[in-house]
Amino acid sequence: MEKIYYVKQTQDELKLEEVKSLLSQAYWANKRSEETIKKSIENSLCYGAFLNENDKLIGFARIITDFATTFYLCDVIVDEAYRGLGAGRALMELIMSDESFQSMRGMLLTETASGLYEKFGFKYKDGLYMGR
Numbered sequence: 001m002e003k004i005y006y007v008k009q010t011q012d013e014l015k016l017e018e019v020k021s022l023l024s025q026a027y028w029a030n031k032r033s034e035e036t037i038k039k040s041i042e043n044s045l046c047y048g049a050f051l052n053e054n055d056k057l058i059g060f061a062r063i064i065t066d067f068a069t070t071f072y073l074c075d076v077i078v079d080e081a082y083r084g085l086g087a088g089r090a091l092m093e094l095i096m097s098d099e100s101f102q103s104m105r106g107m108l109l110t111e112t113a114s115g116l117y118e119k120f121g122f123k124y125k126d127g128l129y130m131g132r
Helices: 016-023 034-042 087-096 114-118
Strands: 005-009 045-051 057-065 070-078 105-108 123-125 129-131
Touching (some): 016 057, 045 087, 087 114
Antiparallel strands (some): 005 045
């Protein structure tokens, strides 16, 4: 079956209103202001999953990093209407295949989807966060 989406690292092609719409579906980000979302995008490495037919954003993730020792994976989300198609996994594969993150310590906070992150080497640490 052919994928209906593609994934890539980008900031320029992200539409603020689409990112805000995605994050409004998340328990951890549904109250963020547009200004906060804009600033977070400007100060992060951003990744998107886009529909092939119209380039609509259906998935999003960000990395905050010092580019030397540590990265923080955050805001990984797929639009509820497109879950189950592998877009979350495709975003994670793109991020985790980046050579620059291979030697870094990674971490994330999550209350859900730990199974997805475990596939990429993350494990719960002290019951508070996931790391690899």
